[in-house]
Amino acid sequence: MQLHRYRRAILRSSNTSSTRNTPHNPISVSSTSRHLHSSRTELQREGFIQVSDLNLVANGALFDISRPHPYHAGSRLDLQFISTQTDGRSSLRPLSVQIIKAFEPFTSAVALLVRPHSHAQGKALGVPAQFIAKINDRRYTAREDIPEWSANFECYIRTAVERALNSDPMVDSFASLHGKGPYSKKNEEAWIEEIRLCDFKKRCYDKEVAAYHYLHSLQGRFIPRFYGTFRFPFVSRSSSGLHKNDLVASILDYAEGMALEHIDGLNLAEVRLPNVDSSFSRATVERASEETLQIIKRLRDLGVMHGDPRPHNVIIRRQAPHSPVLIDFGLSSIKPADMTVEQYNNLWAPGVDEIADMRFALTNAGVHVESPRPTRVSELCGYQLMNDRVEAHSKEWRERFYDPVPFVEPGYKFVMVDGKRWHWEFARWQLKPGVKRHVCDTCVLKEVKLDLLVLDGSVALRWIKRVPVLIIRRFRKGTVLAEVTVPGLHSFALPEQEKAPVILGGAWTESLKEA
Structure with missing residues (x-):
């Protein structure tokens, strides 16, 4: 793991000159912040950055190693x-x-x-x-x-x-x-x-x-x-x-x-910087951003993890049609020859979603507009998740994709499920006519069946790969749930140690049966 010290070191930011003295070569080195070629998911997983460091990673600040x-x-x-x-x-x-x-x-x-x-x-x-x-x-x-x-x-x-x-x-x-x-x-x-x-x-x-x-x-x-x-x-x-x-x-x-x-062009981190000679229109950049997510999806479908999905590693060609090109595979990984792509995505790299990582970085760089997601209605909460998601975006984004929906105060009703009262929210937003919805921009929807053991029968809310999973009823401790079908997850396999405390239900399941 000592090799990863170089990754951690490159993430350090310094705006002052520092002097490094060794018995062999006393040299003064001036440096500024530099972003290492590693995805935020990988760095977090390895423990090299905390959540508070993600802005540095997403912004892609660079050290300036100007030396002979x-x-x-x-x-x-x-x-x-x-x-x-x-x-x-x-x-x-x-x-x-x-x-x-x-x-x-x-x-x-x-x-x-x-x-x-x-x-x-x-x-x-x-x-x-x-x-x-x-x-x-x-x-x-x-x-x-x-x-x-x-x-x-x-x-x-x-x-x-x-x-x-x-x-x-x-x-x-x-x-x-x-x-x-x-x-x-x-x-x-x-x-x-x-x-x-x-x-x-x-x-x-x-x-x-x-x-x-x-x-x-x-x-x-x-x-x-x-x-x-x-x-x-x-x-x-x-x-x-x-x-x-x-x-x-x-x-x-x-x-x-x-x-x-x-590749003659600019990387996607440069096209929106001040004083950069860029002839690319906003629409061209946003289209290139969408196509970049498709490239990451192609890699995933071939069993390849890029390892460093960020705007600096995407060059948009100057020549029409200004298509994006993905570069820098120094941290990539390829599925083993004896493993299928599905096995690799499920077992070799569980929880890694480079499409989401790239989307996060592109959005943070101001070159990507996230597409609206499909509207899902929860049996327990109604349109609460959709309302919260839409209202978490900027006013500009909401006005681009959604129209407000009139509703009667207080905007919710009570529903009873298994003897418990829930706030069922009405929709406060609807898609504008003609707006195309994307599911995570590029994710392929599949159904995954899991057998789960109930260790705690309490009601809970949990996120798995950014998909909300709700419990719709209580179960006796020790119950084994079978035939749990989860639509909307891409080839997801729950790690062994995480199976026990998770129960799936609500609008996300076709059935919940005791084994």
């Missing part, structure tokens, strides 16, 4: 593209490129717009005249809570890693490598943190490459085209040749990278 780096416009990079032969062996094919633009500040990776020096070489490798080179360079990306990189610090890291390698030449994992350090605890922590950073970035890189391969059918339309992977050798390599140990070579000798399609 070699990736300047006009500079030349000598890349080594990895080509896999028919017999499974890999070879390296060189390609020199010129940097057109560096997308700063660098966050999880170095992102560059480049062009091949040789059009023929680029064509032979299958890359276009311009493409994005995304380089997993630990030296110039996010390094919060780790000493800032310098030539001196790199010498220290190199010495520590090579001594650890001498202690055990057969190391084949990051964990086995950083467990061999011959240094005092204070010094050991610095290089071990660097190795853990390498481990974290390697995992993100591997996940992103795997996601692009798995989502090949979506490339070019919903996600960027993927042109292959490459190595970028470090020019600071002092000794000749690469380390024979592949793991050590990937740390000290080169950075891994991938070639992606360049």
